[in-house]
Amino acid sequence: MVIRKYGGSSLATPRMVSGVAGDVAALVEAGNRVVLVVSAMGDTTDRLIALAGEFAEPPVPRELDQLMATGEQVSAAVLALALAERGVMAVSLTGDQAGIEVNGEPGAGTIVRVDPAKILARLREEQVVVVAGFQGRDANGELLTLGRGGSDTTAVALAAALGGSECEICTDVHGVRTADPRIVPDTRPVRTVSYDVMVELAGLGARVLHPRSVELAGRHGVAVRVKHSSNPGPSTVVTAESSLEAATRVIGIAHERDVRLVRVELSVTDADHYARVLTMLAGCGVKPDNLSWPDPGELRFTVRGAELLGEPIAKLAMDLGARSTVVEDLGSVSVVGTALLDPPGCLPELLRVLADLRVTVPSMTTSHSRLTAVIPAEAVDTTVRALHDSFGLAEDRA
Structure with missing residues (x-):
């Protein structure tokens, strides 16, 4: 079948x-x-x-x-x-x-x-x-x-x-690429990728597959093959973790162009008020990402996509007496792979590239499968190209 x-x-x-x-x-x-x-x-x-x-x-x-x-x-x-x-x-x-x-x-x-x-x-x-x-x-x-x-x-x-x-x-397209080929001309197809890594790639801006479809495939053990609809060529198989991935830490570079950084200042700093903020945002359809509490009275998070923030932020101010600011014109770049924080780690290389490009980073999230830096939107393309080159992703990964 x-x-x-x-x-x-x-x-x-x-x-x-x-x-x-x-x-x-x-x-x-x-x-x-x-x-x-x-x-x-x-x-x-x-x-x-x-x-x-x-x-x-x-x-x-x-x-x-x-x-x-x-x-x-x-x-x-x-x-x-x-x-x-x-x-x-x-x-x-x-x-x-x-x-x-x-x-x-x-x-x-x-x-x-x-x-x-x-x-x-x-x-x-x-x-x-x-x-x-x-x-x-x-x-x-x-x-x-x-x-x-x-x-x-x-x-x-x-x-x-x-x-x-x-x-x-x-x-x-011929499978999942190591980056967006519209930004990086020498991308390569990723021949095999695990469900977990593909969920990260898809959720962080690689739009070849929808994240929910990959999660569903992983739960039921269905391999997903991404291929060109009319031209024969390489394809990507999304399946359980393979020996290829164990030997290759960085799988790809993903990016987003429409990111906003929200700062919410509360006069009351107990955990219940933070919970009320997040519950209220969820009720308005806002999906916070990269949550942090840099100060006792301040909550920071990013929002990806074109979600409307005006009404939810106004509601916060009215109901909780909160003050907020929204930083526009941001994007994000993400290094996606496996064991990214294991020694010697990929975070120092990401930070070195950002420093060499003199790119400011108002927010960052790290895990073993992804390193995401929020940066000015105007710097996204240049940063994606530099990271793709720095991690050697233009090399043939067959």
């Missing part, structure tokens, strides 16, 4: 959909049973969000989910049509029809169960099953989407439910 997910960049045009259909037809001719998961074509999701904004700002979350789910449903239907045109029996299924049960809130659903019965029945009829990713139904029959990148999670969940040992993620 081949379980494969195609990203939106691989399905951006009718011609590309036809090309994918040709590749899938070859799999069927070779005797494979095939289950596909698809994302929305090209930039469809962004266009649907913009469309919703024409009528409501912000859009009602439930209705936005109803709208956004159509993108993947279109992809599934047109790919099934393209396969039928080649004489391949195929059927498109929504997440609900594929047996995917979710719970949670609109735009942030999580998969709780997959009933593979309908998919297995179609496979017994020798049909290719094309599933719309990124969506499912909750116990009340409500459609929920899984959040951006959720089609990766759909594919891994189906692989686990169907007993597949591997899930293929087909995209527009």
Whole structure:
């Protein structure tokens, strides 16, 4: 059985959909049973969000989910049509029809169960099953989407439910790279990477895979192969820790461009007030990162992405009598790998590179699997290139 997910960049045009259909037809001719998961074509999701904004700002979350789910449903239907045109029996299924049960809130659903019965029945009829990713139904029959990148999670969940040992993620790159190739021209593919390290890479800015999909794969022992959707070449296999990683400390350099540093000053410094701050932020949808208490009355944390901070910070000031400042125009660079703090350690080299570049570091987080420095956004590209070179990642890691 081949379980494969195609990203939106691989399905951006009718011609590309036809090309994918040709590749899938070859799999069927070779005797494979095939289950596909698809994302929305090209930039469809962004266009649907913009469309919703024409009528409501912000859009009602439930209705936005109803709208956004159509993108993947279109992809599934047109790919099934393209396969039928080649004489391949195929059927498109929504997440609900594929047996995917979710719970949670609109735009942030999580998969709780997959009933593979309908998919297995179609496979017994020798049909290719094309599933719309990124969506499912909750116990009340409500459609929920899984959040951006959720089609990766759909594919891994189906692989686990169907007993597949591997899930293929087909995209527009040859596997996971040692850094963003748009910044570093001489990146190399990482041939094998552990689940834990891949979660770090994905969560810190390497957007080839969604972190939740990797966590799910690790729990169920499903290997994830990241490959180019149309051009043969190297690929990356995400699996249990290997001897390759034991011998190679630094796996890659990840980065983020949109980071803000928040300082919250409280007149009362007991632990309960800190807990109230974090609970209030979570209730407003803010996800603090890199928490620290440099002084008894001050809490610092970073926020990644374009989360709205104005309303939560104003609420803090009103409810807790807190004063706050937000430092904008920051980014982050992360050295990701294994045993990064073991002697002689990689932290001194990271600090040396930052010092040579005269880059200020208002915040830093360290662990055995990642070293993350918050730096000015304008310095991100230069720092990524310098770290990639300093840790020898341009060398062939095959």
